[in-house]
Amino acid sequence: MNLxxxxxxxxxxxxxxxxxxxxxxxxxxxxxxxxxxQVTATPMRLAVCVNKENLTxxxxxxxxxxxxxxxxxxxxxxxxxxxxxxxGRNMDKIQSVNFKLGKTGVPLILDYSLAVMESKxxxxxxxxTHVLHIGEVVSSRVLKEGTALTYEYYQQVKKxxxxxxxxxxxAEA
Ligand SMILES: Cc1cc2nc3c(=O)[nH]c(=O)nc-3n(C[C@H](O)[C@H](O)[C@H](O)COP(=O)(O)O)c2cc1C
Numbered sequence: 001m002n003l004x005x006x007x008x009x010x011x012x013x014x015x016x017x018x019x020x021x022x023x024x025x026x027x028x029x030x031x032x033x034x035x036x037x038q039v040t041a042t043p044m045r046l047a048v049c050v051n052k053e054n055l056t057x058x059x060x061x062x063x064x065x066x067x068x069x070x071x072x073x074x075x076x077x078x079x080x081x082x083x084x085x086x087x088g089r090n091m092d093k094i095q096s097v098n099f100k101l102g103k104t105g106v107p108l109i110l111d112y113s114l115a116v117m118e119s120k121x122x123x124x125x126x127x128x129t130h131v132l133h134i135g136e137v138v139s140s141r142v143l144k145e146g147t148a149l150t151y152e153y154y155q156q157v158k159k160x161x162x163x164x165x166x167x168x169x170x171a172e173a
Contacts (some may be wrong), residue, residue, distance in 0.1 A: 010168070015151035017075070019083055019109045021067035021099075028094040032081035034151045035130075035167045036068060037155055044137035046119055049130045051165040055088040055132040059133065064121040065104040066135055069113035073147040077114060077158060085163055095158040103139050115142045129139030130167050 037051035048066065052059045060066050071080075084092055097144035099107040102118035110116070119135025151168070154160040161171055 006112070007170070008152070011170070015074055015168070017071045017149045017151055017154055018068075018145060019069040019071065019110070019113070020050065020056055020060075021069070021107045021109055022029075022056045022063065023106050024059040024063055027059075028056050028099070029059055029082060029088035030067070030107070030109055031088075033068075034162070039134065040140070044140070045122070046135045046137060047132055048135065049127070049132050049165070049167050051130050053165055059122065061124075061131070065106045065118065066121065066133065067102055067106040067108045067118045068114060069109040070115045072112050072114050072144075073149045073153060075104075075112040075149050077160060080160060084166075109129045110143065114116060114144055114146050114148055115140065117141075 012171075015034040016036065018033045018036050020033040021028065021029045021035070031054055033048060034048070039045050039047045044094055046068065048068065050060060082096070085091065094107060098110040100110060102108050102116075104118050105121060106118050108116040108118060117137050117140035119137050121133050121135035122136045125132040125134075
């Protein structure tokens, strides 16, 4: 076995797809995220990996709160396109969706979401192009039952792509 780095080995890792949301003063924004996971149960803590170029990153860095919506399998590609390929710097993404403000004031996106949660940032690890934010969950709710959208389903069945700002970006061969 040749032990150099084979990028294809990373394609075997599993992820979900989420909307990561944030606020700054009266402005709300959010983005598609696949690198999110629960890291502890007592207390409930999450980790999310966010690109330093994203507007959502700026809002989280400044205000230390974020929301997470777990997307369902039937989430339309147009919705993912808006939240994952467009920046809140050029458009108001939030005006086209239903959302509810959480305890922290962060917007929780309700459309195509199976569950929502909000966290206060308790730690940040600079990993280069991205920052891994550790959040302590202050509220979480199941909105409906259903199948969650996985990154594998998004790629294999929906034939979806990701931009270079995604931590798991694959350049076209
Ligand atoms: C399938 C998919 C997965 C993505 N995963 C991440 C991710 O885990 N972390 C990240 O920072 N950006 C990720 N992105 C990219 C952001 O959603 C994208 O850069 C977005 O336009 C940023 O918006 P903003 O500038 O309004 O914050 C992903 C995009 C797609 C389509």
